[in-house]
Amino acid sequence: MENLTRRNFFKMAGTVAVGLAASQFTGFKSALAQAPVIGSTDFTHTADINGSYAKVYFTKHIDAQHLIKLYDLINEGIYGKVAIKLHTGEQHGPNILPRDMVQAFQAHVPNSNIVETNTLYVGDRDTTEKHRETLRVNGWMFCPVDIMDEDGTAMLPVRGGMHLKEISVGKNMLNYDSMVVLTHFKGHPRGGFGGSMKNLAIGCADGQIGKRMVHGVGQVLPKTSAEWPGEERFMENMADSAKGTIDYFGKHIVYLNVMRRMSVDCDCTGTSAAEPTIPDIGILASTDLLAIDQASVDLVYAQPERYRHDLVERIESRKGLRQLSAMRELKMGNDKYKLISID
Template identity: 45%
Template sequence: MTAKVYFTRGITPENVVRLYRMLGVELPGKVAVKVHSGEQGNQNYLTPEFWKPMVDEVHGTIVECNTAYGDAAGGVRDHTEAHWKLMEEHGWTEHFDVDIMDAEGPDVVWPIAGGLQLKENHVGRHILDYDSMLVLAHFKGHPMGGYGGALKQLSIGCASRAGKALIHSAGVTDDRFACWEKHSSKSAFPEAMADAAMTVHEHFTGRIAYVNVMKNLSVDCDCCVVAEDPCMADIGILASTDPVAIDQACMDLVMGSEDPGVGHFLERVVSRNGIHTIAAAAQLGYGTRDYELVEC
């Protein structure tokens, strides 16, 4: 089947809400709103002020999980106390209810039948407190995944520290200090991300929606303390109920761009085999790469 992806070139908080409404969905109950809150020192993440009208629209709670990397990478979000302090410094707690989903254990462990790399996914236990999810992704590059969008938010974004280690090692270890060089092929990490993303999407089947904002298009992620400045002009906002289709549409917009920085951006994506994450997710069957782009 073909998925619908709504698209506008005007990047404003109001247009985020407008595109979400075009999906015609109403997220029930208590809504988890997954964002990237931005690492300490990062200049490219999308601010609470930008997302506020959308979060208010669904009366949502901002959710995040602790990271697997720590002081060696310069980040502070690998343990709850420092992560919470940074959420305060970045203004998230001023505007919203905030939940670090793996602040306390044990993790939720979801089995993965037929996974390409993983047999299970470990997610923050508080995810079970929510009836539905809104995934607000800042689409940009990523040092390991090539790019970050909806699928990354579902996978690494919702995984606990142990879950992140499992994804990065393609199922070899849940030790966050030993996971970084454990996978042996360029396909293993993208496939592990696709596996993990599937569990979250399927948990909220029929109760999940996605918005990708193509702004501040750096080759680096919002998890980078020292991130490269954007190399391309902003492109727009996309919304869909299909995480595969929305990420594919974003990649197609990048590849169709005549921006002088597109080559640099795509070099990051291709060198990390990033598009394979989209292909693997489509292979697993919880989304499609075939979509209709509805510009509005």
């Protein structure tokens, strides 16, 4: 009965209450004293991890074995046909997630395939034909890749959105029962950073309608990067867009952020992406969208100044922290979280 219901109606699932936390994860004290974000506590060996906290699981090991181990801790709500939302990147992008790691992960998730959408900007993926060739070049040929807007679009309602009342997504997204958001956490030219929320907000919006809605542009695209709308309004539009998708999937969506090769630039910049200046950190997993992106940002701010400087400058210069506060205001998760190491 649930399968029938989910294929015909939008499920609007409530999220946990939002609050503030002031405690600190081990080793974060000096960094968080300067960070305009929320700290956490190391609850790895604590029995009481219930209450008004989201659980964010963490490992410092970035490999298929640990990615799968984290997923198995959060996948209770995943069933049926599963979409793995991945940013597959422009051709020869140096920072995209390792193909062998993703291949092993996808093989572990029954009845799954990778999903993507075409881009709005002109590049290697703005048409389905070019996108298919880029998938081949980048090695994403080990499983089906569903370009969700290849066959059209669908409108999802955005309940209580700040600016958007609905969002246009790739039509094929409605064919899936569950979604796994597998994200390469990194910087972003317009958003400051790209975490799970950005992966949903832009990555599920179709190339020609939804992405125009998120970016706040009309039929004629800005000629230069500097002319694209950004800052707070862009972050709020992204939150609205992501909310449409998480409300659709309800409890049947989970999040994994892989914090490796974190350039200040997105994988959409391809080979022109700046070389990362911050060390790899690890992998995070949660059933809570806000908590996992909040924890990822906190881990960046917790790095020594000489490492975090470039990425923090990118986040703050683009007003990227508005992503987190917008999600709080839209009740898209909990910024009070407990970081639980599996190492």
